Amino acid sequence: MPNFIMSYLRSTEALTPGSAGSQFWALIYVLIIFAGVSLAVICMNWLERKALAHFQVRLGPMRVGPHGLLQPIADAVKLMLKEDIIPTEADQFVFWVAPLIGLLAAFTVYTVIPFGPTQAVSDMNIGILFMLGVSSLGVLGIVVAGWASNSHYPLIGALRSSAQMVSYEVAMGLAVISAILMTSLNTSGTGTLSMIGIVQAQQQQGVWFIFKFFPLGFIAFAIFAIAMVAETNRAPFDLAEAESELTAGFHTEYSGLRWSLFMLAEYAAMIAVSAIAVTLWLGGWMRPFPNLLHAPVWEFIFSLCPGFTFAGLAAITLIGTARMPAHSFFKIQRIGLAVFAVLLGFIALLLLVIAVAGRSADISVAARFRDGIDHVYWFVLKVAVFMYMFIWYRATWPRYRFDQLMKIGWKVMLPISLGVLVVTAIVGVIVK
């Protein structure tokens, strides 16, 4: 194998490919992340429709594939085959480029998201700053899309979303800073903006930042959690695309593939901001209680979690297969679901084998592999909780009005986040 492939794998230092200078592996990671996020968006699409449907006493997609499992694929095919309409009065070039801006911004963010200590494309010195900056570029796509459509509803949607995002970025940034302040509570007294560094700081201090200085960390986290919903234009802050007011807001004039790019960007941005929240406050890739329960046996037990999760999913799917109506009409669906269950079971088995193999050998490839899976698993699990919360919000709450949204952003969130920041700084100095 060529040297530039192996040198990264052989290096004993735990570095991300970007930091190790391995462009080949960085590219591989980029591709994996791109595919993974796209897959996650597809899953999220199905899950949102399904979960929302069950919130609302209905079944959701049931026709395409067993329990509508193939619905996202059908949707994607439909959207790709749909006629791509550009209104005559629209600004052709800007109309064309707008979804790409949003998509680029949403996906570029993933270069610094640490799925694990080495499971990131690069460990940037200014990771969190880069993330905030690039994700704030996403609003450009929305603003420009609304303007280029040359229509009133998209324009109002764009104006709303630009005002909204600019306002909430302030509170969001201040909340982030109070988390970054906490990273400097070490012997050297220097904090870090690196995403991996932030998680490692939590590891060193032995506490997730959400529980640090108890109410302070939590308040900052809560502010971020609210602001990130506003940043991604999701309910109850989905004013930019408020369908009952602005029909579809900024993407009213969009259709087909171009529209689906907006959706892809929205969901990718949701995952990205959730990843920021997880990294900053919820210990990133760390499993629960890494300091308290650090005996090898605990290590092993926790490393079984990914396998058991998939096993559980497989079991649920099997139950679903068994509960399918005994009618010849459902035969194909039943077979499909069974195949899906077997697939999940196979993945579970694989993960369990890796967990067991990683236990016996100390520093082998299997152990590294197991650690990697663990890190990614816990990270994804925490992000998944946020994604569920997004759906939950949407099912529960009405939509805020524009002036109320602004009022909350400027008159409630901003003072609180400023106060938390100041108090965190004072407490930090005292503790030191």
Next chain:
Amino acid sequence: MNPGMHSALNSAVTAANGGMAPVATPWFFYSLAALAVISGVLVITRRNAVHSALALIVTLLSVAGLYLMLYAPFVAGVQIIVYAGGIMVLFLFVIMLVNLDRASKDRQFNRIWPVGLAAACVLMALFVSVIVKGKALFTDRGMPLSESSNTQQIANALYGEAGRMGQYTFAFEIASLLLLVAILGAVIMTKKKI
């Protein structure tokens, strides 16, 4: 732990026996510079203000890329977050409220454009003469990299380190006070009743 950008590049250079070149090549520099210049020209030549704004964003982003190549990631990050993410959104916000039909019919340049061109030429000449005549000023062609990261250097310069006051602490505080006054002034001027 010092996983900075520069260390990444350093280790890239050292570990480059695999045959891959480091990222910071002249090729990148020239393409970013060309992008910045071309989009900068587009900013002033586009009739449509939104197109100009989009070109300006590209300029700002390519300048941010140049900062990155200079091992100044913090400045690059701030460039993106403040200029491209913040100020340009507000720009667009205002531009969208402006009636573009009329703006696009107006004259692109007013009558003093020769003066502007002359000023630009003079500035250009100045730069060239400084570079040509002042070669002695730029003896060190290699970039000395400090041990600490660029972000930390900026922090030290602004806030001081180890109890000492920083080099620019006073200027920084004055500047922030000025900004605060400007914000308050903007609020007072736009709000009819406080």
Next chain:
Amino acid sequence: MAEDVKTPAPPPPPEGEKKPTAEKPAAAAPVAPAKPAAPAAKPAAPAKPAGPVPMPWISPMVEKYRSQYGSGLDAQTYLGQNYLNVDRSLIPDILRLLRDEEQFDYCVDITAAHYPKREKQFDVIWILYSFPRNERVRVKTQIADGATIPSSVSIWPTANWLEREVYDMFGIAFDGHPDLKRILLPDGWKGFPLRKDYGILQQDNEWVRINLGIESGQ
């Protein structure tokens, strides 16, 4: 089809009869049964006319206005529902008085009816209700085709759309209405559909002829 049957043979308008009988209500009794004489098959028919006959409506309010306005006003009650037949010239005064003095503060509806055979072709009807008195009254007046009638928007704002609808359907113009234009029908509509002489089929046939270039099969 049905409209063809209807238009040439509009039955004798009831209002045309009621107006003359108003002075002598006793005469109304023989007139009313004369109409439903045809359905003689029905046993209940002879019993009925005894009940529903317009009777003079006697109340202090009516007395007061009658003394004030004389013959221009005629109050009757039919099936327990009171109405005033008012001369067109008295309409603005009466409506305003009804609201200001008699507390008929709620204008339920404004509508009209078309009697093409009559000299004054239209009845305009205001249905009023008084919240304090829990009482309804109808005010009716007759106007000729092309004549206008004072708008009551300044008395009851609700009259705005109601008058527009009357204009839309009957072509009765209201003087002083702030924005008298069609409301339910498109602006370019021809004719006033609720007039008895409005031809539904002619309009359809014309549309088919113009837009499809064929003769309508209707």
Next chain:
Amino acid sequence: MNDRAKENKNDLSIHSLSNLDLEAPEKTYLDSNELILNMGPQHPATHGVLRVILKLDGEKVLGTECVIGYLHRGVEKIAENRTYSMFNPYVDRMDYVAAVSNGLGYCEAVEKLLNVEAPPRAKYIRVILTELNRIASHQLWLGTHALDIGAMTPLFYTFRDREEILKIFEKYCGARLTTHAFRIGGCQYETYAGFEKDVKNFLTFFAPKIDEYEALLTTNRIWLERTKNVGVISGADCIALGVTGPVLRASGVKWDLRKAQPYAAYSEFDFEIPTGENGDTYDRYMVRMIEMWQSMRIIEQAVNGLPEGPIMGKVPKVIKPPVGEIYHSIEAPKGELGYFIVSDGSTQPYRLRVRPPSFVNLQALDVMVRGMLVADVVAVIGTLDIVLGEVDR
């Protein structure tokens, strides 16, 4: 009471409706913040084919103009060309979410004109079905109103529970939406076996469901912020604008035709008229929620006291009312639904006028949304509870 009459004299801004300058704003560099926004007739929140032209300053509404008639079917003209019985099903198509109420109003109006009365059992059946329909109408209102404000879930809850009512309708008369449940003179159908049980089951089924809706909305902070002090209209303004129904009651006027001028068998039942105080969207919400409880009370009393006897009054085979005219109105879920019928003694109405509550209530939209935001327009359209089938007829 005279001071209310005086209040009415206050000039309402409704006059400025027509003065609304709907020309495009003057195009200047930075002063183009006045925007004409066309909402509808294809818009998710205008409940059908209502078209509202909004004049906006930023998001603030400077004025509105409603363009209606997209669903005009000429019901009144049709009535002149149909016999009294033939026209009966047509009224269901006006307010199609409260078809039973429409039918009740029409049948009672013609009965009044014929001077006959429906037998007590028919009256009770009418009350039960009408009140069930009122609940169904309010459920549909609640779901769509909440959806307009952004809460998706109540819509599905209300539709789930509305289904139970529609099942009863279907069992009773075979139709779910446009029921044509009543005939002139009484009811066509005797109650099916188990009707009482079904209705009682529904009452026990539905009581916790209202709590479920309320749990999602009544104390929800966002819901409160979106509805409190939104679309405020005073009682005097309501009366001047002819607004009736829950909107009027939410503004503090305790007036309900079921109490004020009882029809059918309403005088025999014990129920309250809920009123609000502020006349805002939240009060209208609360009034309708309480009305659902009151309707359940009425249904319970009616179904328990359902008398035996005939269901059809003495109505001739050929309905030929004597010469005369009648106005009869009922309290439909949306407000006062009136029928003004002129008979010339023939088998067809000479003139039939429907006084639609939605049409008159919609007129108040402009007064209610001026100075509010675009999002409030949607909320107010929802809270007025209009049905375009009835507005346009």
